[in-house]
Amino acid sequence: MGEARRIIPVILSGGAGSRLWPLSIPTRPKQLLALTGAESMLQQTARRVTDRTRFEAPIIVASAAHANEIETQLAAAGAALSLLILEPSARSTAPAIALAAFVAASDDILLVMPSDHVVKDEEAFRAAIEIALPLAEQGWLVTFGIAPGRPETGYGYIERGADLPGGGHEVKAFVEKPKREAAAAFLAGGRHDWNGGIFLFRAADFIAALQTHAPDIHAAVAASIAGAIRSDGRLLPDVDRFAASPSLSVDYAVMEKAGRIAVVPVDMGWSDVGSWDALHEIGAKDGRGNLIAGDVLALDTRNCLIRGEGTRIVAVGVEDLIVIAAGDSVLIVPRGQSQRVREAVEALGRRAEEGDG
Amino acid sequence: MGEARRIIPVILSGGAGSRLWPLSIPTRPKQLLALTGAESMLQQTARRVTDRTRFEAPIIVASAAHANEIETQLAAAGAALSLLILEPSARSTAPAIALAAFVAASDDILLVMPSDHVVKDEEAFRAAIEIALPLAEQGWLVTFGIAPGRPETGYGYIERGADLPGGGHEVKAFVEKPKREAAAAFLAGGRHDWNGGIFLFRAADFIAALQTHAPDIHAAVAASIAGAIRSDGRLLPDVDRFAASPSLSVDYAVMEKAGRIAVVPVDMGWSDVGSWDALHEIGAKDGRGNLIAGDVLALDTRNCLIRGEGTRIVAVGVEDLIVIAAGDSVLIVPRGQSQRVREAVEALGRRAEEGDG
Secondary structure, eight states: HHHHHOOEEEEEEOOOOGGGGTTTTBBBGGSOOOOSSSSHHHHEEEEHOOOOTTTTOEEEOOOOOOOHHHHHOOOTTTTTOOOOEESSSSOHHHHHHHHHHHHHHHHHEEEEESSSSSEEEHHHHHHHHHHHHHHHHOEEEEEEEEOOOOOOOOOEEEEEEEEEEGEEEEEEEEOOOOOOOHHHHHHHTTTTEEEEEEEEHHHHHHHHHHHHHHHHHHHHHHHHHHTTTEEETEEEOOOHHHHSSOOOHHIIIIITSSSSEEEEESSSOEOOOHHHHHHHHSSSOOSOOOOOEEEEEEEOBBSEEEEEEEEEEEEOOOOOOEEEEETEEEEEEETTTTGGHHHHHHHHHHHHHHHHH | OOOOOOOOEEEEEOOOOOOTTTTTTTTTTTGGOOOOSSSSSHHHHHHOOOOTTOHHHHHOOOGGGHHHHHHHHHHHTTOOOOOEEEEOOOHHHHHHHHHHHSSOOOOOOOOEEESEEEEEEHHHHHHHHHHHHHHTTTTOEEEEOOOOSOOOOOEEEEEEEEEEEEGGGEEEEEESSOOOOHHHHHHHHHHHHEEEEEEEEEEEHHHHHHHHOOHHHHHHHHHHHHHOOEEEEEOOOHHHHTTOOOOHIIIIIITTSSEEEEEEESSSSSEEOSSHHHHHHHHHOOOTSEEEEEEEEESSSSOOEEEEEEEEEESSSSOOOOOOOOEEEEEETTTOOOGGHHHHHHHHHHHHHHHOO
16 A cells, blocks of 8 residues: 555634624634634644655644634644635635645645534544545545534535445535425435535646636635735735625535535534524533533523623523623523524624714 | 701711622622612712701711722712721621711711612602601610511511601511411502611711620720721721621611601612612613613623623524623523522632632
8 A cells, every 4th residue: 555645634713603693702712712612613623744754744824813813723733734824804704715725736625614513423533534535636626525413494505416436426416494394304315414514626727617606706716826925824815806706505506506515414513603503402410400610609590501701600590591701792592592692792793883873 | 947957878888789790799889870860879879968957978887998989989979978988807887886986976867778788769868858857866776677568588677666756656566577378468558668777877876785785896986986096087996896896787786676766668669789689670771671880792692791891792593681790700690589699699708718728
């Protein structure tokens, strides 16, 4: 056997994570928070690809506002960083991934990962990568299909098509967030997986598909990289040229349109921790079903998620509640309704605007 | 008709009010807080007796720790103050009232009132005082019997005996906090009123009863007044002599034992605001049953009491909850369980001790 092919991880750190307000705020988004342990989700993501027999040091694509914090967190985790690409503006995932693809060599294999997902079974993830790698080397754009654990209506789904060698499948269709009945049918049928936004492909193949299906993005990102400034391990693409790119997700711009799209199913204890309810669900709870962190006194309290940062939370006789203190705010919402945090964040935004007016 | 007899109000400001934690804390107890409007409960109590045709300027008995705040609040309310007696230590109500009785002239009529009660119908209170005054002038120690609104088990009750002229009654018995069934029977029978700790009597009559039934208190307080220091409208009784007094309530030390005890029933919209639930009950709620104050955003929230001071509270989809932010803490307890705040305060105290040890 020859030397193992090395993969360049590309970690996307562009999310704002307003669904985890008040802990997650624009200056300190979800991926930079220690939500599920002592380390931040970015640190955990970087640690997942530290095996140097398989992975190069990662490229991270992030906002300039978080550059110092990202470098500090990676250093604290003892994780290497090959390049920090500073997105000049938020343009969704297709341009962000394109930045990394243009920086890489044509022949490099890129493993694209969001920075704010939980993967409990890293062995399963590694095994799926081993299945995906030969497909990527044959020119497939490979997505990883997350084993669906419930009829979730908040995610996109990937329908499996014809089998490919080694355990992957051609993608038959990408399905946007389905209705409840469709999601239940997907779960029962066993041919649909969640689209977790994790990809493996050769840089040149992605760029070629981008040029075909999203030429405006291709042109804008190529130009912004041509005019980029590099210093101290950071790359700042040209601001105005990047701003000319359409803002599109990689699914919409490329994956749903290109040929040779494969899916490798993987059951790896995945969660996008997309809500406080999700965090309660995946976390290690005490004997009363509580997940408690920070400065909290909970008496006779059951099935609650309580985090106290900055403000001490004292709960007595409370059940099925989410209570999050951070900064100068405390959020209180019943368990099962944490997606409504967006309503609150929007209302606070309107209030702030009215206060300014 | 001769000139109306003038009464000296004696306002007792010794309570700690831990049941309204975290807003009420030892340095800022319940009576100094604006719980039911723009003014503190002490300010409202002082305003209740500003009619100079009937009342002298009040004597206030309070802890030295609150002296400046009390003087500031009374000045802000435009309420006079004849004397601020600084309790050298907390010895319950019998010694506190005795301090005022020894300072007054023998013939003075004293109206003793807690500083932290709500009286919505001040006309009814004034009318009851007019009934009580001739009784006090005849040597009765008069209590005011609060019309019971529910079979409350947390209060003491007063049983009415024989009628006295004008609408009062001899007291047949003082009843300590009753069981549920007894409280229901009291409510149905119409002969029992709540003991609200409001009294009217001649100073000399109280002192005589104290000498007979609690001679240790009488001796200690008399000695502490003999050694008192007076300056700038404040009186500081001798610390060591006062400390020698037993710590007893006026009910236990005097009222339950002395002869010539009368009760004047009064229905005056009274509340001791003894819990967050009580505050929710008496307060002016919005159309959804919420009583909200301070920095609060409440979306789709019903039948809640929410106060945000220092920390912004954001509640979404919440019902029947009490949420109080003050200082560095937030309390969360279901409506109907706010008496359990004591458990939390005690647990925090133990935690603080363990932290010190």
